[in-house]
Amino acid sequence: MLAKGKPLVLEKVRDFVQAIAKGGPVKDELEAKKSAPKTTTTTSNSNSAAVSKEKVGVEKEPKKEVEKEGKKGFKTITMSEKFNCRAKDMYEILMDENRWKGFTQSNARISKEVGGQFSIFDGSVTGINLELQEGKLIAQRWRFGSWPDGIDSTVRLVFNEPEPGVTIIKLTHSDVPEEDRYGNATVVENTERGWRDLIFNKIRAVFGFGI
Numbered sequence: 001m002l003a004k005g006k007p008l009v010l011e012k013v014r015d016f017v018q019a020i021a022k023g024g025p026v027k028d029e030l031e032a033k034k035s036a037p038k039t040t041t042t043t044s045n046s047n048s049a050a051v052s053k054e055k056v057g058v059e060k061e062p063k064k065e066v067e068k069e070g071k072k073g074f075k076t077i078t079m080s081e082k083f084n085c086r087a088k089d090m091y092e093i094l095m096d097e098n099r100w101k102g103f104t105q106s107n108a109r110i111s112k113e114v115g116g117q118f119s120i121f122d123g124s125v126t127g128i129n130l131e132l133q134e135g136k137l138i139a140q141r142w143r144f145g146s147w148p149d150g151i152d153s154t155v156r157l158v159f160n161e162p163e164p165g166v167t168i169i170k171l172t173h174s175d176v177p178e179e180d181r182y183g184n185a186t187v188v189e190n191t192e193r194g195w196r197d198l199i200f201n202k203i204r205a206v207f208g209f210g211i
Contacts, residue, residue: 074153075188077173081200083209087159087167088135093203094157095138103206104198121198127152135159142173146180147187153177171195 083090093099100108100120110118111129119126124145131139138157153175160168173195179185204210 074175074177077171077176077188077192077195079171079192079195079200081169081171081196083167083169083200083204084165085167085207085209086135086165087161090167090169090203090209091135091138091159093207095132103202127155130154135161144180144187144191146182146184147177148179148181151175151177169200 093103095110095112097108097110097118100106100110104121106120106122108118108120110120112132114129114132116129117126118129118140125142126145127140127142129138129140131137136159138155140155141152142155143152153173156172156174158170158172160170162168173191176188176191178187180187
């Protein structure tokens with residue numbers, strides 16, 4: 001047994017010494033431990049990147065809300081004006097391009113048909129007739145040349161004759177933008193003043209319909 005076992009023991013000892021010289025089993029365990037955290041770190045990095053992306057996505061949403069809230073809106077102008085004339089006379093004046101030219105001193109082209117187009121104040125205002133009832137109603141789509149593209153407003157003029165020779169016009173001008181294409185925030189004010197000074201008061205002065 002000694003003769004045969006001694007060489008085997010020596011061989012095992014040499015293998016053990018060589019393993020120890022290379023770092024032995026302990027080194028293998030250390031390398032295994034070192035390699036394990038790398039996988040965890042990679043996973044952590046991936047999770048961090050995912051979380052970062054989620055945070056970026058969450059941060060973008062409030063910005064859209066701010067932009068939406070900052071967008072300018074529209075206003076509605078309402079007026080009630082009294083004239084010393086018949087309702088049909090006021091209707092004819094507002095639908096006749098020659099009379100428009102007379103009291104505004106500007107070029108005008110006005111269709112008297114539903115769906116027909118009109119252009120007044122030298123083309124500064126254009127639109128389409130939506131509904132017409134002689135002596136009772138004028139409904140039109142209005143657009144000013146200084147307004148942003150794609151924006152139209154709606155005008156309704158309701159004629160009421162409570163007694164012969166007295167006419168009350170109720171104006172409702174809706175969807176008037178607060179700003180024009182140049183950023184001026186006086187659109188509503190200028191439009192209201194235009195109705196009063198350039199249209200209604202001019203009609204009173206030129207045709208003698210004042211009260």
